[in-house]
């Protein structure tokens with residue numbers, strides 16, 4: 001089995017807080033895995049560190065055999081890694097299709113002069129990108145006519161799909177999804193889960209999810225890594241993780257703590 005993404009002893013601090021503490025992670029090519037853990041455990045920070053938003057103070061991150069530590073986010077995207085955000089980051093005053101086209105930007109080799117002069121080559125590339133964006137819109141399960149609507153007018157569940165379409169427009173090998181079913185009802189969650197599986201089964205994209213919905217996590221993941229207070233405390237198949245005593249304690253412990261906090 002080849003490994004597409006490998007984190008070795010990755011540490012990310014914010015001042016005195018060690019948000020990610022010497023985390024090792026190996027993601028096999030073509031797998032579906034999940035990163036889980038209580039709120040504030042450091043999951044999003046791991047994604048932010050992988051995608052170049054933060055530079056880790058220590059450790060190495062290798063993508064496709066090459067170290068990506070210190071590489072700019074757009075360069076990492078161009079290498080074939082894309083993501084969605086826990087808090088949806090669409091351009092709200094742009095249409096759905098325009099938002100998807102933003103994702104294709106790293107792939108469209110249009111020079112500034114091409115845009116100014118509107119050369120035949122430029123117009124052709126632009127038209128092809130639009131058609132591809134339209135295909136992606138349908139692929140993620142959005143209705144055909146939606147492309148011209150403003151992103152902000154879409155319900156939450158559809159906005160999440162637009163984010164996935166935008167991520168796919170960069171033609172990724174690996175997609176990182178940060179809480180992609182947050183705010184969805186059970187039907188939307190189920191249909192989104194089918195889409196995540198399709199990304200791997202049809203398109204061969206390696207999928208890594210941060211997910212709080214245990215039904216989704218246990219149903220879709222081949223491997224689960226559990227993070228608590230910035231550290232990886234357990235790892236394995238859903239069956240292994242579910243009965244791991246440290247995992248049970250991490251969830252129950254944090255739950256008791258939040259109950260206490262809410263009482264004050």
Ligand SMILES: Nc1ncnc2c1ncn2[C@@H]1O[C@H](COP(=O)(O)OP(=O)(O)O)[C@@H](O)[C@H]1O
Pocket residue numbers: 014017019037038039040041042043044045046
């Ligand atoms: N940019 C930042 N500056 C300071 N602290 C941060 C920053 N981002 C995250 N943190 C802190 O790091 C910890 C982990 O946060 P996060 O990765 O968002 O957790 P999770 O995604 O698991 O809920 C939290 O204590 C959070 O407050």
Ligand SMILES: [Mg+2]
Pocket residue numbers: 043044045086
């Ligand atoms: Mg998070």
